[in-house]
Amino acid sequence: MQQLVELLKDDDVNTQLEAAWCLNNIAAGTDDHAMTVLDAAGDSLITLLGSGDVPLEVCSSAVVMIMIIILIIITLARCLRCCHRDKVAATVHPVHLTNVMLHT
Numbered sequence: 001m002q003q004l005v006e007l008l009k010d011d012d013v014n015t016q017l018e019a020a021w022c023l024n025n026i027a028a029g030t031d032d033h034a035m036t037v038l039d040a041a042g043d044s045l046i047t048l049l050g051s052g053d054v055p056l057e058v059c060s061s062a063v064v065m066i067m068i069i070i071l072i073i074i075t076l077a078r079c080l081r082c083c084h085r086d087k088v089a090a091t092v093h094p095v096h097l098t099n100v101m102l103h104t
Contacts, residue, residue: 001026001036001037001040001041002040004019004022004023004040004041005019005040005041005044007019008020008023008041008044008045008048009044013051013053013055013056016048016051016053016056017053017055017056017059020045020048020056020059020060020063021059023037023041023045023063024059024062024063024066027063027066027067027070028066031070031073031074034066034067034070034071035070035074037063037067038067038071041063042064042067045060045063045064046060046064048060049061049064
C-alpha cells in the first residue's frame with residue numbers, strides 16, 4: 001500500500017494515474033479495504049484533485065467518492081446495529097449496501 005502512495009507523488013502523471021486506479025480497485029473491495037486506502041492514501045488522493053490533470057482528477061475523484069460512500073454506509077450500518085441489536089438490520093454489510101446503491 002505504501003508503495004502505491006509513493007507512486008501517487010511521482011513526477012510522471014501516467015504513473016500517478018496507474019497508482020490511483022490501483023487504489024481505486026482496492027477501495028472497491030471490502031469495507032476494510034476502503035478504510036485501509038482512506039488511511040494510507042486519503043491525503044495524497046485529495047491533493048491530486050487539484051493537480052490540473054483531468055484524467056488524474058477523475059480517477060482521484062472516483063477513489064474519494066468510493067471511500068465517502070463506504071464511510072457513509074459503514075456509519076449507517078453501525079447506527080442500525082446500535083438501534084436494532086437483535087434484528088436482521090444489525091447484520092447489514094456495508095459493501096453489499098454500496099453495491100445495491102451503485103447499481104440501482
